Amino acid sequence: MLAIARQRMLGQSFKKILPAVSVLRSYSSAAKQITVREALNSALDEEMSADPKVFLMGEEVGEYQGAYKITKGLLEKYGPERVLDTPITEAGFTGIGVGAAYYGLKPVVEFMTFNFSMQAIDHIINSAAKSNYMSAGQISVPIVFRGPNGAAAGVGAQHSQCYAAWYASCPGLKVLSPYNSEDARGLLKAAIRDPDPVVFLENELLYGESFPVSDEVLDSSFCLPIGKAKIEREGKDVTITAFSKMVGYALKAAEMLEKDGIYAEVINLRSIRPLDRSTINTSVRKTNRLITVEEGFPQHGVGAEICASVVEESFSYLDAPVERIAGADVPMPYAANLERMAVPQVEDIVRAAKRACYRSVPLAATA
């Protein structure tokens, strides 16, 4: 009954041209809301319950309840043999995690942020990603590396880098990045169940945000497919691709663009590797214009790969050059005003979309 009422109300709201996101939020009494943190925690809980081979490892994941409280309550529930607090030695404990995966266990290794994964990157790439290939299928590595990725707020240059492009360039890895609670639950469960090494890039600033989730999402068997992007908002004039926090920004940009009569299609990538080239290209063939959005450094970034893919597959469909919105090409500054300039803002996405639609003033001269 409630579902039917919800549908009718949604139908009416579309006629009023209300943005999809706020409609769902205003009818939150019909759908349950959970934070991304709760989504991740429940996913870990359910997968640990379902498979005794799954265990957690990382700094402060146990007694501290998780540096960002993602693993809260899991030590109490599953005990110290399955939730392991490690010393601050990423190279050592990541190697141990990969070795355990060689033997057939299913480790979920937490990096307090992915900046620290660089201390262990040899194990992620050379010990995990390449093993199945080098051993011709004898040694598979069912491990998940997870943790916050990208910029937080005011944490400075060494704590703000986005690693999506780095890990996604490596064959043998799967790289996922959720946006909302549904993504967080479905993708983390898929990652834990997957027999290959998965890099799971979360975002610290999203942990506390609430999103509506259906009963289907809350079911313990819920899982999202790896390698499939989601069209968060349909449109006909310009395609905007994004992942993680930038999906929220892209959706806001789409709302603003709509006021100017530009209907943007927002694609939530969900999976950086494998990249859903099919969904992206189908969308660009429909809209003929593309904006890629990411938080990370622009050079050799995710947007560069998407642009190349579209140029290769759908060149004749493009009516405008592909636009890339990315983090500034500088180490992350601390001062609030500079930090704001170093990370994409909604206005940047709006401006780029208008450029692609030939609706903006001529570009500024290069410095």
Place this chain on the structure above:
Amino acid sequence: MALSHLAASASRSSSLLKPLSSALSLRRSISGDNSPLTVETSVPFTSHQCEAPSRSVETNPKELLTFFRDMALMRRMEIAADSLYKAKLIRGFCHLYDGQEAVAVGMEAAITKKDCIITAYRDHCTFVSRGGTLLEVFAELMGRQAGCSKGKGGSMHFYKKDSNFYGGHGIVGAQVPLGCGLAFAQKYSKDETVTFALYGDGAANQGQLFEALNISALWDLPAILVCENNHYGMGTAEWRAAKSPAYYKRGDYVPGLKVDGMDALAVKQACKFAKEHALKNGPIILEMDTYRYHGHSMSDPGSTYRTRDEISGVRQERDPIERIRKLILSHDLATEKELKDVEKEVRKEESPMPEPSELFTNVYAKGLGVESFGADRKEVRATLP
């Protein structure tokens, strides 16, 4: 040149690889003989933070013959690989183990196939001692389908999961945390088995080794770290690389044992002791004092940083195969001729190179039907299974 015909059919024998013929008479006489024999190790063990095991090792004629045959096989295999490399039939890197055979063979005698072994890139003989065949070795070295990694790994990436041999690793030191991870999984699964993580004196200074050792000691993992100290990390002698080359002591709070790595029986005794220790008390370090006759790899002559006198001196005085030969002869277990007959070559078989489609297999265990690309992505694409 005989080597150029190596790829030809098996019926043709090359000067290098002769057909296998069995020394039947020897097999009948001592191969079934399990009567116990006690032998003393060459030198006593030196220990750190533990009580050393006894110098008296229990063995039997059958075991001694197995040691002799296996080490002779490994020696021949490595020498054959040397020639194949020089004939450009083996490409890339090739790190040979001749001189160190006693470590592989002695370790295997002390453990079961349920215990895990992981090592670095000098892995041909360890692979064989875990049950790998010579065909799998040579085919892999030459990049053929019959290789243990179907030709896709190469010299440094031999694996045999069904006998718990986990490779085969090219990054110096990486295998030690991986080995501690295997030990973690064994303890987690309550298997009552142990892992031997082998590394060289060059890798002994790696930070990740100490990180893994710290965690192993904290969590009481059944991990045995085995330093195969052949005294040279590539071209750098141990005294130039390590402030403290007493590798068995480097574990500090972790007990250690120094072992004559050229004495297969000492290796066996030490590994047996280490396994018992690790199951009860957590990690232990074994330092095997050993020596490699070849250079670091085939691109290293091995004589710029050490004298030929040193190499020949070790070969004369400490060669592991000669030690076992003398032991067998002195106990009258076999005759000279019988032992010589055992030193046979392997027969080589034909194997093709992998199919081009194999470029794209095994990237993932579960490929999800995604696309992968060759160098020219408009030319070469594949769907990953």
